[in-house]
Amino acid sequence: MRECLSIHIGQAGIQIGDACWELYCLEHGIQPDGVVLNSDQLESANLEHMDTSFNTFFCETRAGKHVPRALFMDLEPAVIDGIRAGRHRSLFHPEQLVSGKEDAANNYARGRYSVGSEIIDLVLERIRKLAEQCSGLQGFLIFRSFGGGTGSGLTSLLMEQLSIEYSRKTKLEFSVYPAPRISTAVVEPYNSVLTTHSTLEHADCTFMVDNEAIYDICHHKLGVERPSYASINRLIGQAVSCITASLRFEGPLNVDLIEFQTNLVPYPRIHFPMTTFAPIISADNAYREELSVSDITAACFDFSNQLVKCDPRLGKYMACCLLYRGDVVPKDVNAAIAAMKSRNSVQFVDWCPTGFKVGINNQPPTVMPGGDLAKVQRAVCMLSNTTAVVEAWARLDHKFDLMYAKRAFLHWYIREGMEEGEFSEAREDLAALEKDYEEMGQSF
């Protein structure tokens, strides 16, 4: 039994987690109170329950309840209280919801040093309990934002501790990259650079999700006038569901967390694949758009379907995974791939032997009822490790530099016990990361 523990940190991590677990429950036929739909109800919900691979994500109690293998944590209670009082309050055990009293105020230093250090022991204790319930824990899925105080600071602290205590377990991250249009804090570049620096050696693979890209998708493709966090998180939930489908259902590709690493990460530091997801169709346009395997495959190379803003045509691919789900036949995939051949913009690096890896998971995609997305028969998620993602780092580093040149807002961090040295160290590390990416793309 290869269990995965999901850890949700800070407001972003928790709210994305809320969307993900709601989706997982729909997909596995688990009701909001943790009880699985009985076979009659399953018939009508069109779910095959012979498959118990979902035990990688859910723990079955003696009472027949299925409890998510998850931990939600935040330094202030408001967001977690939302889960405690929300629709899925009976799904989680109270000990899985950890909240402090004083938040990190968008400050990495508070999340990492002052306030975070007070809660870390409790958190590790709870994780230990969850790990004990596992017979063969594979690793962790960490959900957090780069820009928030808890998401950046507490996560750094946690990742360091997890590396010590669970040294051989894989750690996969889903990180929200800051977007100016819907951010609330000016200092997000500081937090992002600091946390990336301290987490870089502890994370095995990080799927970045750019709020700005998702905002644009919701606005242009889904007709949402002013996308709220709810819309954005539902979309992120769809992508996460596609990525984790093989972990939760019987599937051939990326069944292990280790496999993600093996397939996507050529060097430890170069572990930021770009995610593209298709189709993205508004619920108001159901049944009006073409959805063939060829169409959704072509959409993977469309900027507007990328969850991180960068131009892959300017970079080179180091690795690429195509994860299809739903009503997809190998014949169609082969035809779609052959059509992709004509795209000479797909350039791989010289030194990498593998090219595309393609897998199909027959489980159909699910949507939340009443959400913005139309229910579709098939979907695809493309995970590509491309050097073009360095653009995202360059943008972040530039914003960092603008503020740091004037030492603006620095006193908030200094007064919590940090030193300027940590800032320059972090910035240097990111500069080195940018260089590493450039080197990847160079030919021999």
Add this chain to the structure above:
Amino acid sequence: MNDTLTSDVIGRRVEVNGEHATVRFSGIVPPVAGLWLGVEWDNPERGKHDGSHEGTVYFKCRHPTGGSFIRPNKVNFGVDFLTAVKNRYVLEDGPEEDGKEQIVIIGNKPVETIGFDSIIKQQSQLSKLQDISLRNCAVNCAGDKGAIAEACPNIRKVDLSRNLLSSWDEVLDIADQLGHLEVLNLSENKLRFPSGSPSRTGTFPALKVLVLNRTGITWAEVLRCASGWPVLEELYLESNDLFISERPADVLQTVKLLDLSSNQLIDENQLFLIAYLPRLEQLILSDIGISTIHFPDAGTGHKTAMFPSLQYLVVNDNQISQWSFINELDKLPSLQALSCIRNPLTEGSKEAQTTRQLIIARIGQLKTLNKCEILPEERRGAELDYRKAFGNEWKKAGGHQDPDKNRPHEQFLEAHPRYQLLCLKYGAPEDGELKLHQPFLLKNQLLTLKIKYPNQVDQKVLEKQLPGAGWPHRGRTGLDEKAACVVSTL
């Protein structure tokens, strides 16, 4: 190809190199020898003529370039349902011709497919198939009687869009064998429907979702077949040039969602014919060219009896330019959500924020607008702003803070049906609120001063305009401060 010699080839749907057509003629076309089929293409520009050749009319087309003559062997008549299923889901022989897996190269690296063998094995178990797609698979009929029921009886969802089905009878032949069928997509099939009372009712006992986009179906045909859809919940009829000609009498009563988008012939009067569907919760009217709507059974400020269950209305991409349209929507008793983007009213120079506020204020029970939830604070702000924005107009129309004297005339009430209600909710707007503030320009804040030189009587009294408080330009007025004294300020 024996069936090309029989006359029932006329009307068959065929495919030639990806283009679909209907057979209209079969026979000899002198002076060229041999059998020809005359086809009318779906794409009106694909053909060479309109069915006539050298003066003789062999068949008729709706378009001067809609027709062609083709040799029968160039035409694909299609396959039956089960063959199409097997073609798609079952790999009969080994992967490729020479026994070796064909490896596709992209970006000079090979493409590795993982686990396709097990997928193929899984999908080959036809009896387990539940959710299948046969889009563009050239399905033309059900095939042998009972064959489908035997091979894949558990199918619940099937996408049969863009196939070669030519009549509703063929659809019934298929559906009769799929007792669990819940979702059926027949878009882009040009189907012939039985005229008059149907020879076969055909029942879809479990069908919940039916998609008939771009099939050319008429409203009358929909109603005729609808008796066979006793539990239908969602009906999609996009792009059919529909003209709603009659009220659905005993049919479509279970329908919760109706999509009538892109049917440009529909107008507001036709909508009255579907206004009494008891369960209709969601109505999609995008791109139908509508600009006005009026519920005649309800006066200003009252609720209509039409569309009693309608919760979500979509009117994107239309010609709505008047606020009266939005006002009318307030009469819908159950409306909770509206999508109204890409209309002249909402596009244009006006700020999107203002338009959103105005829509919120004019439709009281709206909870979601353009897929964004309206939070209570937003509603409050929008309603207060609206009340203030039109306060002067209200007063001019006869409105008054004193309820006894408050008698705004009909025209105002028609243009602002919720105004009185808002006054009751928040109180009538005060005069102070309604005073038009000049924008803060320095020139509006200047004091006019008359300045007299007391020691020089023959000096004229000067008038100057100077800033009031603060005197930022002290010393630069060009006056001798000692000599002058301020006589009066105006």
